[in-house]
Amino acid sequence: PVYLDHNATTPLAPEAREAMLRWLGEDFGNAASAHSFGRRARAAIDLARQQVAEAVNAHPTEIVFTSGATEANNLILKGFAATQTPSVLAISGIEHPSVSEPARQLARAGWKLRTVAVDREGRVDPDDYARALSESPRLVSVMSANNETGVLQDIPALAAQARSAGALFHTDAVQALGRIEVDFRASGVGAMSLSSHKIGGPLGAGALIVDKRVELAPLLAGGGQERGLRSGTENLAAIAGFGMACARAVRDRGRFAQVANLRDRLEQELRARGAVVFGEGAPRLPNTVFFAVKGVAGEALVSRLDREGFAVASGSACASAAPEASATLLAMGVETGLAHCAVRVSLGTDNTFDEVARFLQALARSLGELKGLVAQAA
Numbered sequence: 280p281v282y283l284d285h286n287a288t289t290p291l292a293p294e295a296r297e298a299m300l301r302w303l304g305e306d307f308g309n310a311a312s313a314h315s316f317g318r319r320a321r322a323a324i325d326l327a328r329q330q331v332a333e334a335v336n337a338h339p340t341e342i343v344f345t346s347g348a349t350e351a352n353n354l355i356l357k358g359f360a361a362t363q364t365p366s367v368l369a370i371s372g373i374e375h376p377s378v379s380e381p382a383r384q385l386a387r388a389g390w391k392l393r394t395v396a397v398d399r400e401g402r403v404d405p406d407d408y409a410r411a412l413s414e415s416p417r418l419v420s421v422m423s424a425n426n427e428t429g430v431l432q433d434i435p436a437l438a439a440q441a442r443s444a445g446a447l448f449h450t451d452a453v454q455a456l457g458r459i460e461v462d463f464r465a466s467g468v469g470a471m472s473l474s475s476h477k478i479g480g481p482l483g484a485g486a487l488i489v490d491k492r493v494e495l496a497p498l499l500a501g502g503g504q505e506r507g508l509r510s511g512t513e514n515l516a517a518i519a520g521f522g523m524a525c526a527r528a529v530r531d532r533g534r535f536a537q538v539a540n541l542r543d544r545l546e547q548e549l550r551a552r553g554a555v556v557f558g559e560g561a562p563r564l565p566n567t568v569f570f571a572v573k574g575v576a577g578e579a580l581v582s583r584l585d586r587e588g589f590a591v592a593s594g595s596a597c598a599s600a601a602p603e604a605s606a607t608l609l610a611m612g613v614e615t616g617l618a619h620c621a622v623r624v625s626l627g628t629d630n631t632f633d634e635v636a637r638f639l640q641a642l643a644r645s646l647g648e649l650k651g652l653v654a655q656a657a
């Protein structure tokens with residue numbers, strides 16, 4: 280089968296696997312130990328910290344390793360909120376559940392949750408953003424790139440405005456990392472979340488990059504690892520693999536120009552077949568196409584394509600257990616019926632022109648069949 284669902288997760292890169300194998304095989308250690316085993320473990324974590332820092336232009340001491348971006352997002356929202364008296368928290372209307380759900384938890388604990396509107400293309404609405412900032416939020420969180428549409432936000436501009444309004448600005452950069460330039464320092468954000476498994480690293484690793492002036496309470500208290508912000512003996516293999524995946528992502532960034540060519544070819548054909556491409560007028564990730572063919576249910580198309588040997592997603596994988604329409608599309612003002620037809624193709628650097636051509640043939644067959652069914656039912 281051909282894998283076209285890289286926004287859900289990515290295959291493990293050979294370099295990352297290699298870096299992990301050492302800690303799953305001959306070597307082991309607790310990085311807190313004073314002996315040689317501990318020193319080797321510490322050195323491996325230091326290397327990974329350096330590699331992550333270099334990938335996003337941050338200082339190694341600003342990196343807090345976590346179990347993934349879900350934990351990083353929870354740490355910044357809840358960890359920051361725990362140091363404040365409840366006031367206003369602002370997030371965009373299209374955040375991943377790992378931001379919007381902790382935000383809702385905070386709202387139940389006395390915070391005022393301000394959700395910022397997006398326009399029809401999925402970009403943060405500048406007027407509503409300004410209005411939200413005028414309510415003096417303590418924390419603002421806006422994702423760099425949306426996992427479903429791939430639509431990018433102007434993070435440096437949004438961060439600068441939030442800073443002027445006295446807020447801490449956080450961005451979930453999970454989908455941006457490795458696909459477009461991500462620069463912690465230059466973007467002026469106070470905090471940023473990353474995930475390993477979206478860039479060819481292992482599942483179960485990620486990081487919160489956070490300015491050291493930001494006061495945070497840990498979610499997990501204990502032995503004081505990760506500057507006291509994330510206690511627990513470090514998951515060496517996963518962290519080493521994450522570090523190596525970051526190094527590879529930096530090296531391979533150029534390959535996304537080729538991915539954009541494949542994406543363009545795909546979109547051209549989709550439009551010719553009458554598909555709507557969501558967020559098409561906005562700057563987007565080079566690898567993502569979120570589209571719908573009116574009258575053809577997304578779920579049905581995904582399972583038909585799966586039988587043809589192509590792995591794509593309807594809505595986001597994380598929410599696919601729930602058969603609801605994409606919250607991102609609804610926030611963009613897409614009508615519910617059309618939102619139910621949405622299908623996401625997310626390419627990786629290993630996908631080929633031939634695979635995309637074969638996918639388009641399979642799509643044509645699938646659409647022909649499913650539209651026939653719709654016509655029969657009508």
Ligand code: PLP
Pocket residue numbers: 286287346347348349350375377422424425426451453454473474475476483484485597
């Ligand atoms: N944020 C975004 C935008 C995502 O796409 C994902 C992936 O599902 C996450 C956060 C969660 O990352 P993780 O799987 O590392 O917890």
